[in-house]
Amino acid sequence: MSQGxxxxxxxxxxxxxxxxxxxxxxxxxxxxxxxxxxxxxxPTGEQTxxxxxxxxxxxxxxxxxxHVRMQRELARAMGKPVEQRHxxxxxxxxxxxxxxxxxxxxxxxxxxxxxxxxxxxxxREFGTxxxxxxxFLPRPCMHCENPSCVPVCPVRATWKRPDGIVVIDYxxxxxxxxxxxxxxxxxxxxxxxxxxxxxxxxxxPAGAGRALDGPRSPYEHQPxxxxxxxxTREGHASPVGNARKCHFCLHRLEVGQLPMCVTTCIGRxxxxxxxxxxxxxxxxxxTKNNVQVLLEHWGNxxxxxxxx
Amino acid sequence: xxxxxxxxxxxSSESNTSMGSGRAxxxxxxxxxxxxxxxxxxxxxxxxxxxxxxxxxxxxxxIWIALYFMGVAIxxxxxxxxxxxxxxxxxxxxxxxxxxxxIVLSVSAILPAFMVIWLDLGRMDRLYxxxxxxxxxxxxxxxxxxxxxxxxxxxxxxxxxxxNESVWLKPLLxxxxxxxxxxxxxxxxxxxxxxxxxxxxxxxxSMMFLSSALAxxxxxxxxxxVLFGGKVGASESEGDKAIRRLRVITVLALVVYLAFExxxxxxxxxxxxxxxxxxxxxxxxxxxxxxxxxxxxxGAAIPLALYVISDSxxxxxxxxxxxxxxxxxxxxxxxxxxxxVGQIPGLQEAFQDMRLVYSYHPxxxxxxxxxLMVAVGMAVFYVGRRLTVALAAKTEQRA
Numbered sequence: 001m002s003q004g005x006x007x008x009x010x011x012x013x014x015x016x017x018x019x020x021x022x023x024x025x026x027x028x029x030x031x032x033x034x035x036x037x038x039x040x041x042x043p044t045g046e047q048t049x050x051x052x053x054x055x056x057x058x059x060x061x062x063x064x065x066x067h068v069r070m071q072r073e074l075a076r077a078m079g080k081p082v083e084q085r086h087x088x089x090x091x092x093x094x095x096x097x098x099x100x101x102x103x104x105x106x107x108x109x110x111x112x113x114x115x116x117x118x119x120x121x122x123x124r125e126f127g128t129x130x131x132x133x134x135x136f137l138p139r140p141c142m143h144c145e146n147p148s149c150v151p152v153c154p155v156r157a158t159w160k161r162p163d164g165i166v167v168i169d170y171x172x173x174x175x176x177x178x179x180x181x182x183x184x185x186x187x188x189x190x191x192x193x194x195x196x197x198x199x200x201x202x203x204x205p206a207g208a209g210r211a212l213d214g215p216r217s218p219y220e221h222q223p224x225x226x227x228x229x230x231x232t233r234e235g236h237a238s239p240v241g242n243a244r245k246c247h248f249c250l251h252r253l254e255v256g257q258l259p260m261c262v263t264t265c266i267g268r269x270x271x272x273x274x275x276x277x278x279x280x281x282x283x284x285x286x287t288k289n290n291v292q293v294l295l296e297h298w299g300n301x302x303x304x305x306x307x308x
Numbered sequence: 309x310x311x312x313x314x315x316x317x318x319x320s321s322e323s324n325t326s327m328g329s330g331r332a333x334x335x336x337x338x339x340x341x342x343x344x345x346x347x348x349x350x351x352x353x354x355x356x357x358x359x360x361x362x363x364x365x366x367x368x369x370x371i372w373i374a375l376y377f378m379g380v381a382i383x384x385x386x387x388x389x390x391x392x393x394x395x396x397x398x399x400x401x402x403x404x405x406x407x408x409x410x411i412v413l414s415v416s417a418i419l420p421a422f423m424v425i426w427l428d429l430g431r432m433d434r435l436y437x438x439x440x441x442x443x444x445x446x447x448x449x450x451x452x453x454x455x456x457x458x459x460x461x462x463x464x465x466x467x468x469x470x471x472n473e474s475v476w477l478k479p480l481l482x483x484x485x486x487x488x489x490x491x492x493x494x495x496x497x498x499x500x501x502x503x504x505x506x507x508x509x510x511x512x513x514s515m516m517f518l519s520s521a522l523a524x525x526x527x528x529x530x531x532x533x534v535l536f537g538g539k540v541g542a543s544e545s546e547g548d549k550a551i552r553r554l555r556v557i558t559v560l561a562l563v564v565y566l567a568f569e570x571x572x573x574x575x576x577x578x579x580x581x582x583x584x585x586x587x588x589x590x591x592x593x594x595x596x597x598x599x600x601x602x603x604x605x606x607g608a609a610i611p612l613a614l615y616v617i618s619d620s621x622x623x624x625x626x627x628x629x630x631x632x633x634x635x636x637x638x639x640x641x642x643x644x645x646x647x648x649v650g651q652i653p654g655l656q657e658a659f660q661d662m663r664l665v666y667s668y669h670p671x672x673x674x675x676x677x678x679x680l681m682v683a684v685g686m687a688v689f690y691v692g693r694r695l696t697v698a699l700a701a702k703t704e705q706r707a
């Protein structure tokens with residue numbers, strides 16, 4: 001630079017300042033815009049009411065089974081617009097026996113492939129023999145009030161529904177796995193496109209009586225019904241490559257069925273219902289028992305409560 | 309007259325930055341080897357998908373993410389010094405040829421970074437959605453838009469540099485430099501913003517990513533200048549001054565990075581009764597040697613010693629390469645320990661699968677794609693330089 005010469009003349013300086021300020025302002029504007037609450041991504045109002053013909057012919061009893069009661073409450077909740085329901089799960093870990101029925105029920109219901117799990121049950125031992133205790137902890141998606149997995153999605157492929165369920169649009173998810181890292185509970189898993197029968201019975205004679213249908217078992221050709229759609233995973237189709245997670249069996253709720261993990265729980269340790277319904281079993285359990293949530297310090301406000 | 313001298317300055321400088329035939333041959337051999345290895349990795353990626361990779365659901369990001377952030381850092385750092393040197397008239401940076409060298413190097417670093425992040429996606433076919441359905445609450449979307457805005461600014465600046473007089477060139481360079489400082493530091497925010505991981509939850513990360521970008525950018529520019537600068541001149545030439553200035557910047561930025569890293573780790577080490585499993589993993593876990601040997605010894609101590617003690621340009625160029633390797637290791641040292649620490653005890657054992665583990669071991673496919681990334685970067689640089697020379701010659705002819 002020759003002595004005394006300015007790096008930028010006045011015009012260049014003004015243009016540079018204008019470009020930088022305009023760039024910064026544009027960046028700030030889009031961030032602020034996206035942080036403001038937007039319109040709901042799901043339909044709301046009358047069109048979401050489901051008049052389900054569930055247990056209508058069975059007389060209500062004071063001593064009826066918890067599952068029957070929850071089923072009845074489910075039908076009642078579905079009779080309201082979606083924005084007036086708020087689903088929560090309550091798990092009584094004093095009653096959980098670690099049978100993994102919920103895990104397997106979920107895998108079967110959602111036809112989960114290897115490496116994808118929505119509801120594992122952890123086992124922890126405390127103490128030393130003979131003073132020993134084993135604790136089982138089922139871990140579904142917490143469907144947090146402040147889900148840390150939602151804002152990190154770059155393409156709005158995951159969001160919280162008006163009824164509190166955090167969902168994923170498999171047709172939009174780009175598979176960046178950002179949400180997997182953001183979830184402190186490890187509730188999201190990635191579908192790597194594997195099948196349980198991959199490599200099974202290799203070298204076995206072919207024939208009609210063979211247990212496997214080509215490289216895949218027959219059941220693996222069946223679609224799963226997550227989000228009330230048919231997902232086959234054939235030919236790298238979604239949800240292969242996507243993030244996947246528990247959705248409280250939304251497709252079952254729509255037809256008046258409890259989530260599969262609730263139905264299969266042989267210890268009656270898992271409860272599900274509408275927390276906006278003051279007469280519901282889940283509200284009763286949460287208010288009358290000592291309940292805790294997992295990793296409360298992150299501020300996600302999980303909606304899965306544990307009776308301890 | 310001034311115009312004619314400017315043009316002649318362009319063409320002579322441009323032709324000066326060509327390699328000798330011996331060096332060119334070595335570079336071609338290296339490139340072919342990297343390309344062949346990279347294509348083998350690409351074949352694995354498309355045949356076996358993500359199953360050939362070492363990451364899973366509990367450790368979802370692996371070495372490709374580290375390489376991606378390295379490419380982005382080099383791009384940002386290179387552009388900052390190219391633009392600042394040109395605008396401020398630093399010796400050896402003040403000609404348009406010097407500026408174009410920095411821009412081409414910057415673009416050569418960011419394009420392969422885009423490639424590797426694209427290969428990392430579970431649904432590569434939906435990449436376009438980052439542009440059509442972006443939400444800027446996500447740092448990925450915000451960064452993607454920033455990188456692409458930067459790319460547009462860089463290419464426009466490169467094109468404008470062929471015009472004799474353009475009032476837009478320096479303003480655009482200012483915008484590019486602004487973005488170049490912003491996005492490497494935002495790379496740190498990318499991790500900081502994951503508020504539910506304690507190890508990543510530190511504002512120092514932004515500064516670490518920024519200082520490493522400045523060090524890597526200056527180091528890369530130094531490497532390329534040494535590689536092409538055999539003809540730049542004697543010790544007092546402008547080219548030599550530029551290389552010496554880059555050496556000083558690289559050393560300072562590296563020292564600043566190490567100071568930040570020390571500050572970051574010392575919190576965990578000296579806080580009474582604290583337990584940081586992530587820091588323990590970093591300094592004494594299975595991959596302790598990545599931190600102590602690759603990052604600190606090979607990637608920091610040796611380069612620092614060579615930069616400071618040696619007066620050989622070749623030694624400085626080697627130091628720059630080691631520096632980049634060290635910063636890739638440093639990024640892995642941020643990325644992996646933050647992920648291998650699960651927060652729900654017993655989750656890994658609850659449902660067993662090779663993708664549901666709190667550990668990460670990079671596979672050959674991931675390393676081979678890393679080789680492809682370097683090969684693509686070299687190819688882009690080569691094509692960019694050829695185009696630059698051709699356009700400069702054309703501009704001269706037209707004049």
